[in-house]
Every structure is written in structure tokens, then in C-alpha cells.
Amino acid sequence: xxxxxxxxxxxxxxxxxxxxxxxxxxxxxxxxxxxxxxxxxxxxxxxxxxxxxxxxxxxxxxxxxxxxxxxxxxxxxxxxxxxxxxxxxxxxxxxxxxxxxxxxxxxxxxxxxxxxxxxxxxxxxxxxxxxxxxxxxxxxxxxxxxxxxxxxxxxxxxxxxxxxxxxxxxxxxxxxxxxxxxxxxxxxxxxxxxxxxxxxxxxxxxxxxxxxxxxxxxxxxxxxxxxxxxxxxxxxxxxxxxxxxxxxxxxxxxxxxxxxxxxxxxxxxxxxxxxxxxxxxxxxxxxxxxxxxxxxxxx
Numbered sequence: 001x002x003x004x005x006x007x008x009x010x011x012x013x014x015x016x017x018x019x020x021x022x023x024x025x026x027x028x029x030x031x032x033x034x035x036x037x038x039x040x041x042x043x044x045x046x047x048x049x050x051x052x053x054x055x056x057x058x059x060x061x062x063x064x065x066x067x068x069x070x071x072x073x074x075x076x077x078x079x080x081x082x083x084x085x086x087x088x089x090x091x092x093x094x095x096x097x098x099x100x101x102x103x104x105x106x107x108x109x110x111x112x113x114x115x116x117x118x119x120x121x122x123x124x125x126x127x128x129x130x131x132x133x134x135x136x137x138x139x140x141x142x143x144x145x146x147x148x149x150x151x152x153x154x155x156x157x158x159x160x161x162x163x164x165x166x167x168x169x170x171x172x173x174x175x176x177x178x179x180x181x182x183x184x185x186x187x188x189x190x191x192x193x194x195x196x197x198x199x200x201x202x203x204x205x206x207x208x209x210x211x212x213x214x215x216x217x218x219x220x221x222x223x224x225x226x227x228x229x230x231x232x233x234x235x236x237x238x239x240x241x242x243x244x245x246x247x248x249x250x251x252x253x254x255x256x257x258x259x260x261x262x263x264x265x266x267x268x269x270x271x272x273x274x275x276x277x278x279x280x281x282x283x284x285x286x287x288x289x290x291x292x293x294x295x296x297x298x299x
Contacts, residue, residue, distance in 0.1 A: 012293040022285035029279050033092050036085035041068065044078040044086055045247070049075045049140070056265050072267040074256060079288060080267060083253055084275050090249040091279070094164055095230035101168035102229075103222050106175025111214070114183025128173045137235060144241050159244050167232050171225055177220055180193065182214035182232035216294045224287035227280040234276055250276045286295050 013019050032039060040237040043049060054240050056075040058065045065072065071080035100236055127242070129137070147162035186192060187210065230250075237251030252274045257269025 004189070009290075009293050013273040015288070016289050018285055019289035022282040022289070025278055025282040026286060029088055029275070029282070030092065032085050033089035036082070036089050039087045040079075040082035041070075041077040042082040044083040053077070055295065056268075057185030057261070058265075059267055071271050072265075074253075074268045075260060075265075078156045080271055082252045083248065084250070084272060087248055087253050087272065088279065090243055090247055090277060091230050091233055091251070091276070094160065094167070094233045094243070094249070095226050098164045098229045098233075099169035099222055099225050102171035103218065103224065105168070106172035107179050107211075107218060109172070110176035111183055111206050111211060113143055114180040115187055115202065115210060124176065125180070128176055137232065139170045140232060140236060141239070141241060142168040144236060149266070156209045163233065163236065163243060166236070167229050170232075171229065174221055174225065175218060178217050179214050182217060183210055186213050208265060220287055220294060223290055224284060227283040230276070230283075231280055 013023075038044075054066070054069065054073050055075050057069050057073040059065050059080075060070050063073075063219035069079050069081075071084070073079055074083065109124050113121040121123035144162055144166070147165070182190045183206075192205060192209060195209055202211075233243075233249060234251030234254065236250050238255045240255065243249045243252060254269050257265070257267075257272065259271075260266075261266050
């Protein structure tokens, strides 16, 4: 820990007000999402506690608003603030899980393509070219639709798995291409050649020598991809093919509120949209800072 506090990354973080503000916003969102069971004033997932008579109440500072509903309620009487906390948790979980899967698949294939080369490299790169030729949201919609058609009566947990798979299969390409480019450079360096001369196996060279030296760009890309994955999940949920309606994410909340946006109940969709923008923007800003902090040419 002391070594990290004395390092260049922490020094760069302390010198960047933008990174500090983004980190604070991201931390507040993450803590609110993870601690929703204890921090949320109500449980919007418990249908027994909902009061339809409190539906469409405006925020507490407006006329007809109630103090116990700080940001108002939706059409079912759910507290918007509590729904945002629970919805953020689902969006963050899907985003982080899909990025983790994409990173494992992409880093593994990129490392293999860059180190082995030849036909394997050509095949993997052609697959990447095919994946990049289609919009990622269309691929996610296709995979999600096929999964739901194959398992129409599946449990909610399987629906989450299909959604994570749909997002991750469109995100691994960036990791594969990035790691392949870095691996092509690293495999020509002297320490790799020395390991080959003394008889170290190719798998061990990739795992112990090459991989640690190509993770810098991967960490930056993963940070930025988290925001992209959260937005993709929100898009799919907004289109009605995301998470189950019983476990609404930020995208589902925005879709529900859209029906009431022009009838005066703007808070039902505006507040989820603001939270989605705050999470995505803060993560993107942290990714930009991390890219500069890990770039030795800028230090």
C-alpha cells in the first residue's frame, strides 16, 4: 500500500481534480447500489409494500409531494430514489460481469494470436473483422433474442446470464486486438527470446512474462468498457429485451418513465437518465485519467 501511495499513479490522481470528482461520483453510485438494502428508504421490489394511492407523486420539494418520497414515485407507487439504488446495482452488476467475461476471452485470444501467429492469428483476426462489421447493439439483440427463444420459460437468473453473454460477445474484440498488438511487440524483446533459449514452455512465457507487460492498455480499456457495457444494458432494457421486469435496471426505469414524460410526470424518467449519465460519465473520465497516468510519455 505504501508503495502505491508513493507511486506515479497515485500522484497523478491527486494532481487531477477531474479524476477526483469522477472517483467521488463513481464511489457514491457504487456504495448506494451495493448498500441499497440498507440505505434505500423503501424496498421497491417488495410488491406488498407498494401503495397505488401514492402513484405518480412529484418530488418532495414540489406541490403535492411527500417528504418520504424525496424524488417522487412512479406509476406503481415505487419510490424513485429507492428504485434508482436497486436499479443501479443491477446495471453495475451486468456491466462489470460482461466486461469481466469480455476481458478474459479477449485477452486470451489476443495473447494467443499475437504470440503464436500464423493461421491462428489470421483466423482470430478475421473473426474480429466480422464482429466489427456489425453494430454491437444488433449482435446483442440477436444473441438475446435467440437465448430467450430457446429458453422461453427460463428462470430470471438465466435471463441475466443471456444478457451478460450478449454484451460480452460484442466487447471481447477490442481486448483481442489491443493485446495482440502489444504481444507482437513484446515477443520480439530480449527477455522473451532468453526464456525461449533456456527452454521455458510457450504457455509459461505467455502467462508469466508477456501477459503482465500487456495489461496496462487492457486496464484502461476495461475501465472505459464498463461505461459502454452499462449503456448497452440500459439500451437493451429500454427496448424491452434486457433484465426481467421484476428486477428493473436503469434502462427499464427510463422506458417506464417515457410513457409519462409528456404528461407531466417528468421525474419518472429524468432521474434514472441522470443517474445513468453520471455513472457512465464518471467511469469514462476515470478511464481517460488512467490512460494518461499509465502512459510513460505523458509522465
